[in-house]
Amino acid sequence: MARKRHHDDEPRPEPIVARQQAARADSAVVPLENAGEGTYQVALRPRNFGEYIGQRDLIDNIRVSVQAAKQNGWALDHFLFAGPPGLGKTTLAHVIGNELGVNVHMSSGPAIDHKGMLASLLTSLGENDVLFIDEIHRLNPVVEENLYPAMEDFKFDLFIGDGPHAKAVTMKLPRFTLLGATTRMGLLSAPLLDRFGFHWQLSYYELADMTAIVTRSAALLGVRIDDGGAHEVARRSRGTPRIANRLLRRVRDFAAVEGDGTVDREMAAASLERLNVDHVGLDALDRAYLTVLVKSFDGGPVGIEAIAASMSEERGTLEDVVEPFLLQAGFITRTPRGRMATATAFRHLKVSAPARVPTGGSFRAV
Numbered sequence: 001m002a003r004k005r006h007h008d009d010e011p012r013p014e015p016i017v018a019r020q021q022a023a024r025a026d027s028a029v030v031p032l033e034n035a036g037e038g039t040y041q042v043a044l045r046p047r048n049f050g051e052y053i054g055q056r057d058l059i060d061n062i063r064v065s066v067q068a069a070k071q072n073g074w075a076l077d078h079f080l081f082a083g084p085p086g087l088g089k090t091t092l093a094h095v096i097g098n099e100l101g102v103n104v105h106m107s108s109g110p111a112i113d114h115k116g117m118l119a120s121l122l123t124s125l126g127e128n129d130v131l132f133i134d135e136i137h138r139l140n141p142v143v144e145e146n147l148y149p150a151m152e153d154f155k156f157d158l159f160i161g162d163g164p165h166a167k168a169v170t171m172k173l174p175r176f177t178l179l180g181a182t183t184r185m186g187l188l189s190a191p192l193l194d195r196f197g198f199h200w201q202l203s204y205y206e207l208a209d210m211t212a213i214v215t216r217s218a219a220l221l222g223v224r225i226d227d228g229g230a231h232e233v234a235r236r237s238r239g240t241p242r243i244a245n246r247l248l249r250r251v252r253d254f255a256a257v258e259g260d261g262t263v264d265r266e267m268a269a270a271s272l273e274r275l276n277v278d279h280v281g282l283d284a285l286d287r288a289y290l291t292v293l294v295k296s297f298d299g300g301p302v303g304i305e306a307i308a309a310s311m312s313e314e315r316g317t318l319e320d321v322v323e324p325f326l327l328q329a330g331f332i333t334r335t336p337r338g339r340m341a342t343a344t345a346f347r348h349l350k351v352s353a354p355a356r357v358p359t360g361g362s363f364r365a366v
């Protein structure tokens with residue numbers, strides 16, 4: 001059975017309309033201990049630009065556009081965010097909605113599976129509202145085509161009735177902002193991409209930002225953590241806030257049961273080792289990928305299908321979740337002939353590398 005990884009951590013979709021201000025009220029004092037995985041991730045989200053840590057260039061750009069939209073009373077342009085899961089694409093939609101003071105309507109490409117569903121989403125929007133479509137690369141082509149006039153001219157063409165009596169009606173929509181999110185910018189069609197006023201590839205968070213996020217989350221969760229503990233959780237979290245928040249809770253458990261409740265560097269490192277998260281943040285699935293590449297395929301080059309088959313894993317999970325970090329951290333490279341393990345990967349697995357292996361740079365999670 002193919003396993004899925006961090007997609008599982010995705011907070012469950014929220015109700016279609018999330019009234020920003022209400023949802024955000026007093027999250028700092030919400031009793032989070034009994035909250036489920038999705039609920040606490042939501043409660044830890046920054047609510048506005050001021051609370052948002054990291055992705056500075058992106059936030060600065062959005063801040064300008066949001067201010068311009070507010071000053072002039074116009075709807076914010078359509079924006080597209082790309083990047084691996086867990087970097088904050090959904091969070092950004094909520095932050096933008098909050099800053100604009102409008103409703104955010106949440107949906108996703110696979111959920112809008114026919115034109116009628118799109119019509120019902122679009123007609124429920126209020127003036128200047130935000131419509132967030134996650135996994136927008138998975139929209140079906142008919143739905144996508146009907147989205148174009150909505151994005152461009154704020155109108156929607158409908159047929160009322162069937163057969164010879166069918167009547168074409170054009171509905172006027174309120175001006176709205178579409179925020180699209182994708183883990184695969186490359187799978188978006190050119191016409192859809194063209195209709196966004198701005199796209200941005202989110203990058204993995206820097207260690208200092210990750211450490212600040214862990215410290216902030218610990219404060220919200222009421223977890224005692226020192227600087228060493230926050231740094232250790234941060235450096236094992238693959239530059240991904242959602243992973244950091246998940247690991248923080250696990251480390252908190254170990255500290256409560258086997259320590260005095262405080263997360264210091266030693267407690268964080270020992271707990272995360274036991275959870276199979278190593279000192280650079282690779283988990284069992286990452287290491288399984290590298291092991292297959294290095295040991296079964298001699299370091300490559302090898303195609304993704306062959307790796308996926310050897311691991312009994314879904315190709316999409318490997319491409320969306322596992323590979324982006326391994327590429328960024330220099331453990332693998334992609335060549336026209338397939339994936340290759342770098343010398344860094346061989347070293348990490350303590351296997352001696354053949355001479356032809358790419359160096360991969362020197363990844364250090366300091």
Ligand code: ADE
Binds near residue numbers: 088
């Ligand atoms: N929690 C998750 N992501 C965050 C971010 N970017 N800033 C602050 N807290 C966060």
